[in-house]
Amino acid sequence: MLMDGNRTQDLRRMYTLFSRVNALESLRQALSSYIRKTGQGIVMDEEKDKDMVFSLLEFKVSLDKIWEDSFSKNDVFCNTIKEAFEHLINLRQNRPAELIAKFLDEKLRAGNKGTSEEELEGTLDKVLVLFRFIQGKDVFEAFYKKDLAKRLLLGKSASIDAEKSMISKLKTECGSQFTNKLEGMFKDIELSKEINESFKQSSQARTKLPSGIEMSVHVLTTGYWPTYPPMDVCLPHELNVYQDIFKEFYLSKYSGRRLMWQNSLGHCVLKAEFPKGKKELAVSLFQVGCVLCSCMVAILSMMFSSHSNHVNGQYVIQTVVLMLFNDAQKLSFQDIKDATSIEDKELRRTLQSLACGKIRVLQKIPKGREVDDNDSFMFNDGFTAPLYRIKVNAIQLKETVEENASTTERVFQDRQYQVDAAIVRIMKTRKVLSHTLLITELFQQLKFPIKPVDLKKRIESLIDREYLERDKSNPQIYNYLA
Amino acid sequence: MPRASKRKSDPVRSSEPAPKRATAKEVERIDNFFASYANTSIGMIDPEGVEKLCSDLRVEHTDVRILMLAWKMNAKKQGYFTQDEWRTGLKSLHADTLKKLKKELPELEKEVAKQNNFEDFYCYSFRYCLTEDKQKSLDIESVCMLLDLVLGRQFPLQVDSFVEYLKIQKEYKVINMDQWTNFFRFCQEIEFPDLQNYDACQAWPLILDNFVDWLREKLTAA
Numbered sequence: 003m004l005m006d007g008n009r010t011q012d013l014r015r016m017y018t019l020f021s022r023v024n025a026l027e028s029l030r031q032a033l034s035s036y037i038r039k040t041g042q043g044i045v046m047d048e049e050k051d052k053d054m055v056f057s058l059l060e061f062k063v064s065l066d067k068i069w070e071d072s073f074s075k076n077d078v079f080c081n082t083i084k085e086a087f088e089h090l091i092n093l094r095q096n097r098p099a100e101l102i103a104k105f106l107d108e109k110l111r112a113g114n115k116g117t118s119e120e121e122l123e124g125t126l127d128k129v130l131v132l133f134r135f136i137q138g139k140d141v142f143e144a145f146y147k148k149d150l151a152k153r154l155l156l157g158k159s160a161s162i163d164a165e166k167s168m169i170s171k172l173k174t175e176c177g178s179q180f181t182n183k184l185e186g187m188f189k190d191i192e193l194s195k196e197i198n199e200s201f202k203q204s205s206q207a208r209t210k211l212p213s214g215i216e217m218s219v220h221v222l223t224t225g226y227w228p229t230y231p232p233m234d235v236c237l238p239h240e241l242n243v244y245q246d247i248f249k250e251f252y253l254s255k256y257s258g259r260r261l262m263w264q265n266s267l268g269h270c271v272l273k274a275e276f277p278k279g280k281k282e283l284a285v286s287l288f289q290v291g292c293v294l295c296s297c298m299v300a301i302l303s304m305m306f307s308s309h310s311n312h313v314n315g316q317y318v319i320q321t322v323v324l325m326l327f328n329d330a331q332k333l334s335f336q337d338i339k340d341a342t343s344i345e346d347k348e349l350r351r352t353l354q355s356l357a358c359g360k361i362r363v364l365q366k367i368p369k370g371r372e373v374d375d376n377d378s379f380m381f382n383d384g385f386t387a388p389l390y391r392i393k394v395n396a397i398q399l400k401e402t403v404e405e406n407a408s409t410t411e412r413v414f415q416d417r418q419y420q421v422d423a424a425i426v427r428i429m430k431t432r433k434v435l436s437h438t439l440l441i442t443e444l445f446q447q448l449k450f451p452i453k454p455v456d457l458k459k460r461i462e463s464l465i466d467r468e469y470l471e472r473d474k475s476n477p478q479i480y481n482y483l484a
Numbered sequence: 485m486p487r488a489s490k491r492k493s494d495p496v497r498s499s500e501p502a503p504k505r506a507t508a509k510e511v512e513r514i515d516n517f518f519a520s521y522a523n524t525s526i527g528m529i530d531p532e533g534v535e536k537l538c539s540d541l542r543v544e545h546t547d548v549r550i551l552m553l554a555w556k557m558n559a560k561k562q563g564y565f566t567q568d569e570w571r572t573g574l575k576s577l578h579a580d581t582l583k584k585l586k587k588e589l590p591e592l593e594k595e596v597a598k599q600n601n602f603e604d605f606y607c608y609s610f611r612y613c614l615t616e617d618k619q620k621s622l623d624i625e626s627v628c629m630l631l632d633l634v635l636g637r638q639f640p641l642q643v644d645s646f647v648e649y650l651k652i653q654k655e656y657k658v659i660n661m662d663q664w665t666n667f668f669r670f671c672q673e674i675e676f677p678d679l680q681n682y683d684a685c686q687a688w689p690l691i692l693d694n695f696v697d698w699l700r701e702k703l704t705a706a
Contacts, residue, residue: 247550454685459690
């Protein structure tokens with residue numbers, strides 16, 4: 003009660019009093035249960051997930067202040083606060099880690115007007131304190147990496163300095179194995195700039211590229227970046243030409259690499275001539291495929307991303323859809339689907355972004371929020387907007403529910419592989435080991451939280467696959483099977 | 485990654501006085517006996533032949549003694565006996581006619597019941613039911629039937645409970661050899677029905693941990 007009311011004076015008196023009669027221990031215990039109880043309330047309330055990180059930060063700040071003002075910076079009390087925090091933040095598996103990553107993403111993204119560099123640094127440090135308490139750090143890593151990739155590829159970082167500062171903080175916390183990949187991502191972006199420059203100057207670019215189109219490519223090294231699901235799409239002819247010319251150029255400079263174009267992130271600015279005025283539309287590649295008819299769209303600049311070594315290109319999905327309308331007035335959903343080969347859910351999302359949102363480059367017939375099988379689409383002759391350059395690709399930055407679930411899934415799959423690898427590694431070294439000792443070793447080696455039940459499952463799976471066996475004479479013992 | 489499977493070597497038979505060598509006459513009679521049930525086109529006794537044999541022996545073909553006979557022959561394929569397998573089994577049973585075989589059945593039961601034979605028989609019976617090539621697990625329904633057949637007399641309470649559990653649980657659709665063998669160990673080592681000495685922190689397969697949890701819940705609910 004005193005804590006809730008932040009009654010530091012009273013607390014200080016209490017502390018002084020208790021220390022005189024050697025009763026600090028009971029005060030400490032009360033503090034511990036208070037923190038755990040309040041913290042549990044913050045962490046477990048699913049409705050308030052959006053505010054969890056913020057609430058936790060505030061809570062920690064207030065605790066620290068009380069520790070300073072009322073508890074004379076008592077060391078034991080400091081540990082109590084830490085232990086209690088560690089306990090409460092891990093009450094809920096995975097979600098706090100994910101939310102912390104998202105919180106950081108918001109802070110590091112452009113558009114945070116009014117936050118000074120100092121303030122940002124301070125916030126990052128405070129968030130890191132929370133992060134230290136999390137037991138399942140790999141969940142955080144997966145989400146942080148994904149969000150960082152999006153920020154870098156879409157050019158959404160508020161400040162590269164802030165990003166790099168965050169990376170060095172994470173290096174201290176997580177070790178360089180994780181941050182090496184992140185640093186690799188930055189290097190790829192830098193390198194891509196250079197590649198684009200030399201591409202522009204190259205003979206291939208100057209002689210063979212169709213005019214009126216500018217292109218920049220992100221070349222991504224597969225190991226560093228998150229894995230993007232391959233997305234099939236039939237590109238308009240111009241884009242295919244681009245692809246081939248760039249590929250020729252790239253492979254002439256870096257032989258022995260594989261270039262794979264992939265279609266997900268990426269954006270494009272289309273110069274569109276509407277009857278009511280010229281506009282520049284910032285769209286995704288998929289959106290490009292859909293637009294236009296009598297008003298030709300000259301593609302001003304397209305961002306492609308490709309991985310090297312397994313080079314992946316990321317096309318702009320909206321572009322593909324928009325460009326279809328170069329040749330047709332009206333297209334049915336099925337027409338668009340056939341022409342672009344874009345996966346069903348993705349196509350519906352793309353058409354929604356072009357025809358059902360605030361910015362309607364296309365008209366949907368019949369009107370409505372959802373894209374149904376029998377809908378058709380037409381170029382929106384009556385399109386107006388106050389600005390010259392308009393963003394139509396709002397959908398991209400928002401994470402889909404499926405993306406979230408699959409990121410978490412991948413982390414769990416990965417954990418399973420790690421457990422299997424650890425078991426085999428331990429058994430290979432020890433050759434013969436008792437069940438209890440194996441479990442103990444595993445808990446020591448594995449860096450993420452796991453239950454003994456799950457360890458048993460993996461052991462049994464390995465027995466089934468004949469990596470180990472139970473000893474015939476002593477069933478508590480496992481033998482390694484070479 | 486699947487590893488090359490290690491086939492169990494021939495089971496060790498219990499210590500008995502060294503079997504007398506079968507005389508030529510006996511071998512001939514055994515072969516004739518075989519021929520009277522064999523399917524000549526495949527040179528083996530097939531399921532139809534086995535059924536006929538069972539009815540002649542006045543034994544249900546689902547009777548556990550037929551399984552024991554298969555064990556004695558070390559028969560590889562469920563429902564079939566090859567000539568070699570037949571010879572092996574009947575020679576060691578000293579049964580070269582139908583009448584003698586019928587007489588030997590109670591002896592066979594006693595032999596199987598011996599401690600060091602029974603475990604072998606128990607494992608054999610599971611393997612015997614793996615009819616497909618490379619099959620490693622048996623579906624729940626077959627497992628329930630097999631458990632009842634093989635262990636039902638010796639450990640009726642445990643078998644009944646476990647069968648009940650297997651039918652209602654959803655996590656496992658099949659049972660593998662590891663789980664199968666450990667259930668036998670469970671019956672031998674764990675006090676039933678109080679389960680006092682069961683410790684889930686030990687190397688019991690997870691399915692048994694879950695079984696015990698379920699049993700304990702039932703007990704407290706009762």
